Amino acid sequence: MKALKTTLLILVLLLVVLGLGVVWVLRNLDDLVLGTIEDTGSRLTGTAVTLDSVDLDLAAGSATLKGLVIDNPPGYGTDYAFALDTVRVDLDPASVTGSVLRLEDVTIAGGRLNAEQKGTATNLSTILRNVRAASGEAAPPADPEDPTDVRLALQHFSFTDTQATLTTEQYGEASLRVPDVVRTGIGDPASGLTPAELARQLLEAVLKEAQDAVGDALAERAKEAAKDAAKAKLKDKLNLSDEDMDSAEGALKSLFKGD
Known part of the structure; x- marks a missing residue:
């Protein structure tokens, strides 16, 4: 007992x-x-x-x-x-x-x-x-205990x-x-x-x-930077002012659009 x-x-x-x-x-x-x-x-x-x-x-x-x-x-x-x-x-x-x-x-x-x-x-x-x-x-496998x-x-x-x-x-x-x-x-x-x-x-x-x-954002930034660099190089080579460069860009866009 x-x-x-x-x-x-x-x-x-x-x-x-x-x-x-x-x-x-x-x-x-x-x-x-x-x-x-x-x-x-x-x-x-x-x-x-x-x-x-x-x-x-x-x-x-x-x-x-x-x-x-x-x-x-x-x-x-x-x-x-x-x-x-x-x-x-x-x-x-x-x-x-x-x-x-x-x-x-x-x-x-x-x-x-x-x-x-x-x-x-x-x-x-x-x-x-x-x-x-x-x-x-x-x-490891599950241990139910x-x-x-x-x-x-x-x-x-x-x-x-x-x-x-x-x-x-x-x-x-x-x-x-x-x-x-x-x-x-x-x-x-x-x-x-x-x-x-x-x-x-x-x-x-x-x-x-x-x-x-x-990655997509960096690629887009790099693309825009390359585009700006090429634009600046062309502007310096042709000795264009900002206004002349803008006019040339507008003329090219109208040409490709068929205006």
Whole structure:
């Protein structure tokens, strides 16, 4: 009987400790998620990733991330690469206790981006290279016995209305248009992706679109610069005034239009 009482007492103590642990996790879940995002983001991008706050509402199936900033790699002078005031996440509450957390939607609207060119590289191409290098690390299979082994599947992702600035060594600063990025069906709902794998796919999609926009803008700037240089050279060679040059351009345009 004494042994039975001792065993029951130990079981009660274990349940109390377990209950306290669950309460602590729930009370500190926002901070745990915040730390995971900062650690995973910094490892993937090769630069500092910081987040002001995380507000989780598991009952409503939502999360709001505020003040997410991806710093520039070393050697770049702008304040940051990305600054996202608000990231909205909608999830399936029924999946919270399952092996794969199903995210229904991740929406990022009105983010700010600084694209900076140094020589033949940009801050975005450097971060993209870091992300791709980090993605070469193979992820272990899911362990259903490990409650900390979180797997994610994302149904819809949108990154829209981005305010972007391009800073170049040769051409100075200008506004940059970055197309909206929309992706669907990221991760198998049955097996999911690790947080690092999901973050890598989202970062790569956004960075690739932004880097393509930078390349197009730089090519257009170079084209305009070459055109201006050729025009200046012709003007000097023919010893024309600005007014004469404008008149000659107008005459040529009328000629080719058939006026």
